[in-house]
Amino acid sequence: MAHTFLLEVGLEEMPAHVVTPSIKQLHTKISKFLKENRIEFDDIRDFSTPRRLAVSISGLSDKQPDISETVKGPAKKIALDEDGNWTKAAIGFTKGQGVSTDDITFKELKGTEYVFVEKHVVGKPVVEVLQGLKDVIMSMTFPTMMKWGSYHFEFVRPIKWLVALLDQDVVPFEILDVKTANHSTGHRFLGHDFDLKNATDYEAALEKEFVIADAQKRKDLIRNQIQTIATDNNWIINIDESLLEEVNNLVEWPTAFAGSFDQKYLTIPDEVLITSMKDHQRFFYVLDQKGTLLPNFVSVRNGNSEFIDNVIAGNEKVLTARLSDAMFFYEEDQKNKIADYVDRLKEVSFHDKISTMAEKMARVQQIAKILGERVGLSADELAHLDRASQIYKFDLVTGMVGEFAELQGIMGEKYALLQGEDAETATAIREHYMPISAEGDLPETKVGSVLAIADKLDSILTFFAAGMIPSGSNDPYALRRQAYGIVRILKHLDWHLPVAEWAADFIEAEDKAGVAPKLDQSVQLNEIVAFIKDRVKAVLQANKVRHDIIDAVIAGSNDDIFDLFHSAAVLDAQKDEANFKPVIEAIDRVIRISKKADSAQTVEVDPALFENDAEKQLFDAVSAIHFDSVSALYDQLAGLQPAIEAYFDATMVMADDEKIKNNRISQLSVIADLAAHLGDLDQVIVK
Known part of the structure; x- marks a missing residue:
């Protein structure tokens, strides 16, 4: 039988910026909890307002599935004493697994015998598992935490009530002095306390008590109300999504309304007016059809439309006071020179x-x-x-x-x-x-x-x-x-x-x-x-960009920001070319040998010490390299590939003669230094 479970954490009003991250955190933690406890479910639906964080979980299974597993214990030589009796280690292991020493078998792993037991675990009923959600709730973290009463426990705001309802039955647990029940609370001013008969009744029951618990539905309602006001007045209201999100998390039963302010304040720069309305009062500003700021605003009340005129007047009074301050500062500031x-x-x-x-x-x-x-x-x-x-x-x-x-x-x-x-x-x-x-x-x-x-x-x-x-x-x-x-x-x-x-x-x-x-x-x-x-x-x-290319570019010697981006772009563009693998492998071989060199071994390359044509050909090719971009550098390094391979075919770098060896190391170091300008190509993965 599939079940529906409702969890609601009732709180004092949370700061608006905390609400959305908090419900997302609770959703993630509960999903992880159910999966770790082997409880199957169909879906988790979120609900959030300033006063509540809630989830409704549908399709819950009756219980955990029974499982059988083989558990490895101590080595045989530790499990048995010299007389062949079970040691404390063996006895303690079997007790910990809920079996006895009679259930022990031995299996050999890499030449050593170990104790093994077959363990059958009977799945717990879902109601018992769900009691563990207490720890999930108490593990939540927030940008700001607070204590209350004489408790040391911290949460975003004091917990006032808890609902934990599996279908029609309460799942019992307790956080501090708050016990789970089927009892919830409506809108602070318009609603009442009420009992839930079934977990599936939650959203509809709250709506009767003037709470729209679904945050997206509430947001859509606010958006539609604002648009209606705009249409009715032939206004343009550009809805700022971050402001809408904030306002949405300040209300449970939204009612949008329009207000106005004296036109004289329009002499203040628009940015000041908009900041006063948006950032300080959480108002949406209003434009006419030409995009000119109007002496009007739209706000959202946490309540119904009763006595809305009083609400409008109060908001207008607060905004006027702030705009009066702004006008004073604007005029006073202009009395001074820069x-x-x-x-x-x-x-x-x-x-x-x-x-x-x-x-x-x-x-x-x-x-x-x-x-x-x-x-x-x-x-x-x-x-x-x-x-x-x-x-x-x-x-x-x-x-x-x-x-x-x-x-x-x-x-x-x-x-x-x-x-x-x-x-x-x-x-x-x-x-x-x-x-x-x-x-x-x-x-x-x-x-x-x-x-x-x-x-x-x-x-x-x-x-x-x-x-x-x-x-x-x-x-x-x-x-x-x-x-x-x-x-x-x-x-x-x-x-x-x-x-x-x-x-x-x-x-x-x-x-x-x-x-x-x-x-x-x-x-x-x-x-x-x-x-x-x-x-x-x-x-x-x-x-x-591919992680190895990023690592290579960042680890290179070049710290020109322009070149870093272009190096990444060049390597990313070349990575699928047919010659990318042989080019990178050839340069990597040079880099690896040069990295082994002691700085004392590096000298100015002396062509007189060359012993074969491949050394001279590579030297001439490197001497001809001149570049004005990392793209040109890559092309010229790629052009070295045949000369590098011919060099290694004909040359033993670590020669017995110290001068010849150091000369060869220096020759390779020149190439490695050039490559380092593009990045540490040794980190590029080629297939």
Whole structure:
């Protein structure tokens, strides 16, 4: 007989961002629990609201299947004493398996006899197995945990009730002082407590008590309600999916409604209004058919439409207060010049172990100048870049950004334009923060891209120099995200950046300009190269490049980010070619021998010591190699394959004569060094 089981964990209201990950975690843990306990089932359906995490499991089997298994015990010489009696080891083993010594047999494995027993395990009833879900619930983890009462147990919020119902029967277990029952709770204000007669009644019973337990149904309802309001008013409402997800996890019985605010606030930049509505009040903003922001908003109430006018008025009052603050800051900020704000940055700490924010800008100005020149910016672009690098953090000390931190960069662009800065300079101020998330939008302008890279590189250089290097999950200054952003920008624009070489140049330029921090930025350059290469690896993995090719490229000697991506692309494109295997095998043979060489054995190759034509032919072929891209390098290395094979056919590298041996090792090391620029090809798997 197939059963349906309902588990509901009732809680005090959870933070919205926790709800979806938590129900996914519970689903995964329960699925794993059932499989590990050999309980068959058809499907697990999830339910979640701010006050409950629940699953309905259909098609549950009656019991675990009975199993028979052969279990290996201690060796015979340990199981029997000198008189042939069973030892404590043998007796303890059989007791542990639920059998007796009479059930022991011996089998030989690799020349040694061992104790074996045949064990028959009777499957437990499903109701007994399901009691173990107590441990599953208690094993859950959350970003923030809390205790309550005098208990030491931690959970996301206090557990208020538990439902564990197998068809119509309660599965008994207890967490702290909360016992399982068939008793659940409806909407906090509109619903009532109620008893479930059967596990299959759950969703319908909750709906009667003003709870839509299916998160997707609730989300679809919100979306439809918002769209209806938009259609009725001839509005455009672009539904932000992350905001919709958050709102959905704040309500159990959603009712969307529209409100408005005074048109005078439309003089504030749209970004400020949208931030006030979306990020602070969880409102959806409204556009007219031309895409112009309107003095209206849509929000979602956790309840029905009764007294909705009071709810609208309350929300309008709260939003108006915030917009009044925004207008005040906007007007006050414009009373100061950009130079005044830049001067204030001398008193703002970038980090107390590194420098002030003004000093950071001075360093970034030097880095940006070198970067801009080397990636080929025009004279006009370099001028805009230089101006932007002098002022790009000024908005941090404005009142608006002090109140709305999300607007840093955005307000910098707005205020820069208001004070007569060029559009290119203003845009770079906004774009230097980009990307603001791992997969966020990249800067659209070259000037903004260079400033973004320079700002992020300075952070990495200085934090590493100060010993604040990310480890494990600890990355308080988001250096991994910043390095990932650098890599993405460079990949997008196909710009070269040899990390170690250029970083050394940046440090030297800062020293000459007298703006270097009181830290040795060169001491961690190798660690920085590895750190940024790891971000290249992450991008390649996201692009589904073969793992051995990624490992080979990252392990190579080249640290030019442009070349790393192109090396991976070249190897990936060549991997299915007929000559790929012989080429890689030939170069691998060279690499393996060169790796065995002591550095003292490496000398300048002397053609006078060659003893056969194959040595000279290989030398001439290698001497002719000149490349301006990793693609050209691969082609020329591939062209060496016949000469390499002829060389090994005619030449014993480890000659008795020390000079000849070292000369040959050096000749191979030249090839290995060239190959290392493409990657550690020894790691490439060929079939």
